[in-house]
Amino acid sequence: MVARLSTLANGLRVATDEIPHVQSCAIGMWVGTGSMYEKAEVNGISHVLEHMAFKGTQTRNAQEIAEVIESVGGYLNAYTSREMTAYHARVLKEDAALAADVLADILQNSLFDPIEFAREQEVIIQEIGQTLDTPDDIIFDYFQDMCYPNQPIGRPILGTEELVRSFTPDLVKNHMRQNYSLENIVFAASGNIKHEEMIALAEAKLTQFTSKVAPEEVTPTFEGSVRIFEKDLEQAHIVFGFEGVPYHHPDYYVSSVYSTLLGGGMSSRLFQEIREKRGLVYTIYSFPTSYLNAGQFSVYAATSENQVKDLLPAMYEELRKVPKTLTMEEVNRAKAQLKAGLMMGAESTMARCEQAARQTLIHGHPIPLTEISKLVENVTFENVIQFSESLLTRKSSLVGHGPIQELVGY
Template identity: 45%
Template sequence: MNVEITRLPSGLTVVTETMPHLESVALGVWIKSGARNETENEHGIAHLLEHMAFKGTARRSARDIAEQIEDVGGELNAATSTETTSYYARVLKDHVPLAVDILADILTESEFDEEELRREKHVILQEIGAANDTPDDVVFDRFSEVAYRGQTIGRAILGTPETVKGFTPPQIRGYLSRNYTTDRMFIVAAGAVDHQVFCKQVEERFASLPTMPSATPVLEPAHYIGGDTREDRDLMDAQLLIGFEGKAYHQRDFYCSQILANILGGGMSSRLFQEVRERRGLCYSVYAFHWGFSDTGIFGVHAATNGDELPNLVPVVVEELRKASEQIHQAEIDRARAQIRAQLLMGQESPAARAGQIARQMMLYGKPIPNDEMMERLEGITTQRLTDLAGRLFFDTVPTLSAVGPIAQLPSMEEIAASLSLPGVTTKKAAG
C-alpha cells in the first residue's frame, strides 16, 4: 500500500496513493460533516450546500465550472450522506492542478447567488418529489424516521419542501463556516499522483479555509427507538424493511455484523436469497445489510414482493433470523470473508473507489487500514460469536418495520414482535 499522509500547517490532512501504472487521478475533498450536523431549522441544508457549491464562485460561473472540467475530459461530482459530504473529480494526470483549483474554488469562494439559489431550490424540490415517487427510497426514509424518531440522524437527507424553500444565503454560509473547517476535511488522491507536488498544490489553493469552526458543530447522540410505519399505496409491489439497532464503527461487533449480514443476505448464495426467493419464490428481491455510524448502526432486511405474499414472506424471514441465532456454519464465514477480500482488492483497481475507501478510513479511524489488517480483524470471528450476536440483535432489541405499497395483508407489528419474543413496541401509522 503506497499511501502517504501529510498534515499541513493549516490542519488540513492530505493523503495520496500513487498508482504509477495509471494515466488518471481520482481526487476529492471529504468533509466529516453531513446531514446529521444540521441544526433543528437546517433540515436539508447540507444537501443544498453541496448543490450550491457548483453554482458559481467569484472567479467562475456555474457554466465555467462545468465546461472547464469537461474541456479536458474530466468529471466532477459531489454527494451528501448522513455523516459526511464529498466533492470529487477524476482527470488525466496532467490536469490535476485544474481539478484542485476548481475544487478549492467551489469550497472557498462560492457566492451563493440569490437567483442561482432560487433555481437550485426548484431542482431539489423536483428531487424530493422524485424520491417520494420511488417506493424503495420511501421505505428507507420512513424506516430511519421511526427508528430514530425526532432526531437529526433519522431525517431524510434531502429535507422537506418547506425547509428547502426557506433557506437563505446567510444560513448556507453559517452551516459552511461551522462545518467546513480544516480539522474536519481530508483531501485524498489516488492514481498517477506525486504526493509532494499534490500537497503543494493543495496548500496553495486551500489556504483560505477556516481552521476553526465559527460555532461548535452539531452532533446530538443517537438514540435508537424502533417502531412501525406503514404506507398503503396502489402499487404493483410492496417494499418491506425489517431492521434492528446495529453496531457503530468502533464497536467490537461491527465487523461481526458485516459478516452476519453477508451470510444472511449478501448475495445469491445467502440464506435469505436461497430460502425466500429461490426455494419458495416469495419475492423478487431480498437482501440484508448493516450500516455503521459513529455511535449507532442499523441491521436490516429488505424485500420487494407482491402484496399477497406478505403473510407468507414475513414468517420465513423471521425464521431465518432465528436460525442464524442457533447455527452458523464455518463454510459460510469463509465465503463471506472471501467476498469481502475480493471487494477490497477489486476496489484497489479503481482509483475512484480507492480514494473513497481511504477517505472513509481516515475519517473513521484516523489512518488508512491495510488489507492484511482488515482481514485480520475478520479472522477472529467464530460461529459462536455470530450466533451470539444474532441472538442479541434480533431477539433482545425492539425491531423497526417500514412498509410501502399494497400492504393490507402485512402481519401486525404485535404479531411480528411476538414471533421474535419481543416486548410491545411503539407504533406509528403513516397516512395512506
C-alpha cells in the same frame, strides 16, 4: 502502496493512495459534516450547500465549472450523507492540478447568487419529489425515521420541500462557515499522483478556510417502532431491522460477515430460501449500517400484495434459524466474498480515494487493505453465532410501503 497521511500546520489532513501504473487520479475533499449535525429547522441545508457549490464562483459560472473538467475528459460530482459531504473529481494524471483548482474554487469562492439559489431550490425540490415517487428509495428514509424518531440522524438527508424553500443564500453561507473548517476536511487522492504533489496543491490552493469550528458530537438513541405507509403500488416494500453497531465496535466486521451470509449474495440464506425456494420476491438483501455513535442491521424485500402475509414470517424465521444451523462453510464463504470485494474495489482509484478520506474522518488515519482483510479473516464462527443471537434481543423497527394491509397489526 499504502495510503499516506499528513496533517499540515493549518490543520488540514492530506491523504494519498498512490497507484503509479494507472493513467488517472481521483481527487476530492471530504468534509466531516452532514444531515446528522443539522437542527430540525435547517434539515437539508448540507445538501443544499453541496448543490450551490457548483453554481458559480468569482471566476467561473456554473457552466464553466462543468466544462473545465469535462473539456479534459474528466468527471466532477458530489454527494451528501448523514455524516459527511464529499466533492470529488476524476481526471488524467496531468490534470490533477486543474481538478484541485476547481474543487478549491467551488468550496472557497462560491457566490451563492440569489438567482442561481432560487433556481437550484427548484431543482432540489424536484429531487425530493423523485425520491418520494421511488418506493424502494423513500422506504429507507421512512425506516431511518422509525429507528431514530425526532433526531437529526432520523431525518431525510434532502430535507423537505417546505424547509428547502425557507432557506436563504446567507443561511447556507453561514452553515458553510460554521462547518467547513480545515480541521474538518480531508483532502484526498488516489491514482498516479505523489503525496508531495498533493501537499503542494493543498498549500497552494486551500488558503481561504478560516473557521475553526467543528460539528458537535452527536449520540443518537435507537428507539425502534412500526409504521405502515399504504399506497397503490404494484409491490409491497418492507424494511425491518435491529439496532446495530457503530464503526468502532468490536462486532463491526462480525456484522459484515453475518450480513453477507444472511443476505449478501445469491448463495445467501435469504436469497436461497425466500427467492429461490419459495419464489416470494425478486429482490431481497440484508445490510449493516454504521455511524460514529450508532448503527442498524436491516433487511429489505419487495413482494406482491398477495404474498406479504408469507414474506415477513419467512424472513424472521431465517434470522431465528441462523444460531442453530450456521455452518463453518457459510462463514468461510462470507469472509471470502468480503475479502474479494475489498480487493476488487482496490482496482478503482475513486473507491480508494474515498476509502482513504472516509477512514481518516472516522478513524483518524487510512487503514491498509491488508489490515482490513485480516480483521475480516479474524471473525470466528463463534463471533457470528453470538452476534446473530444478540441481534434478536435488540430493539427493532419495521416499515412497510405499498399494498400492505396484511402487515397491519403484525
